[in-house]
Amino acid sequence: MVDKILFKRKKIGIIGVGNMGQTILHGLLASEAIPVENVFIANRTPGKIKKIQEKFKVRSFDNNEELIDFCDVVIIAVKPQDFSGCIENIAGAFTDSKIVISLAAGITAQSIQNLLPAVTQIIRVMPSTPAKIGKGVIGYTLNHGAKNLDTFIESILSPLGYVIQTEEGELFEALTVSCSSGVGFVFEFMQYWQEWLEEHGFEENIARKMTVQTFLGAAMLADKDSVNSIEELQNKVVSKKGVTSSGLSSIREMEIERSLRYSFEKAVLRDRELGKQVN
Ligand SMILES: NC(=O)c1ccc[n+]([C@@H]2O[C@H](COP(=O)([O-])OP(=O)(O)OC[C@H]3O[C@@H](n4cnc5c(N)ncnc54)[C@H](OP(=O)(O)O)[C@@H]3O)[C@@H](O)[C@H]2O)c1
Numbered sequence: 001m002v003d004k005i006l007f008k009r010k011k012i013g014i015i016g017v018g019n020m021g022q023t024i025l026h027g028l029l030a031s032e033a034i035p036v037e038n039v040f041i042a043n044r045t046p047g048k049i050k051k052i053q054e055k056f057k058v059r060s061f062d063n064n065e066e067l068i069d070f071c072d073v074v075i076i077a078v079k080p081q082d083f084s085g086c087i088e089n090i091a092g093a094f095t096d097s098k099i100v101i102s103l104a105a106g107i108t109a110q111s112i113q114n115l116l117p118a119v120t121q122i123i124r125v126m127p128s129t130p131a132k133i134g135k136g137v138i139g140y141t142l143n144h145g146a147k148n149l150d151t152f153i154e155s156i157l158s159p160l161g162y163v164i165q166t167e168e169g170e171l172f173e174a175l176t177v178s179c180s181s182g183v184g185f186v187f188e189f190m191q192y193w194q195e196w197l198e199e200h201g202f203e204e205n206i207a208r209k210m211t212v213q214t215f216l217g218a219a220m221l222a223d224k225d226s227v228n229s230i231e232e233l234q235n236k237v238v239s240k241k242g243v244t245s246s247g248l249s250s251i252r253e254m255e256i257e258r259s260l261r262y263s264f265e266k267a268v269l270r271d272r273e274l275g276k277q278v279n
Helices: 002-009 019-031 046-056 064-070 080-093 109-115 129-133 144-160 170-199 204-224 230-235 243-253 256-275
Strands: 012-015 039-042 073-076 099-102 121-126 137-142 162-165
Touching (some): 002 144, 012 019, 012 064, 019 039, 019 046, 019 144, 039 064, 064 080, 080 109, 099 109, 109 121, 121 170, 137 144, 144 162, 170 204, 243 256
Parallel strands (some): 012 039, 073 099, 099 121, 137 162
Antiparallel strands (some): 121 137
8 A cells, every 4th residue: 555655656757659658648547546747758759749748638848858857767668669769868867766667579678778777677568559448468577676666567557457477588578479469460350350241241330340249259258257268168159060160160271370370470570670679
């Protein structure tokens, strides 16, 4: 309880309020995990700042350095390609008391440490776009100096989805690809579903609703039923030589699992490549 009150007093700054910066901002404010007067933003394009301020009523800084000076916790939400350019000239503003939270795919805590030598507390967070509505998976990993910050980070992240702490490396990469990029993969499937329904005569908005409810229904059933494995739940849809069985055979013949695994592995390689932008 005392911790929670202390956390609420921390000043949190977000550098880069694009897709994910705004998602985190939205989630944080909606959850009331941090009061709006303690949340600050900065962004390269000033026009974006103005719109976001109007929408969220948060205060902003004209430049990143001022935000870093003022805030206890700095969330860096710029693209991995922009990461070092965004902080290397102002690394001195990151004094040893600052907590740095990076959302950047691929960029390791060690690389961040190399860029910001004074900082000892580094947290990598891997959110996904459903964080905007408090859903999906949100992973985090703590560097050595941040090991005691798990309660703090979970109090910020838990309103944004299902939170998992992992080690850096294979686990964090797998989480990044399957749960963060994975949302994009699921939307790819959902588009196929909707398009097929439309081709068969359903109106666009109805086809969309049918698609969403099918995915939601399956996901919620799997979520609520803790007894049956996903395979067992699938078996309940399948009757021997029935309609589902026939469709599933084709899915397996077409080796969709192999294709998906290949996509995951490719995405992991890209994650590593992005990490090499900062060393
Ligand atoms: N999108 C996702 O689903 C997702 C999921 C997990 C993690 N992430 C991570 O989240 C980070 C942001 O991704 P995104 O999709 O939100 O990208 P984005 O939409 O392009 O947003 C990046 C924002 O950073 C701003 N920016 C760039 N350089 C800056 C600088 N030097 N100072 C201040 N602001 C600067 C950009 O400003 P402008 O307005 O000038 O472009 C833009 O608003 C990435 O590192 C990504 O790996 C994203």
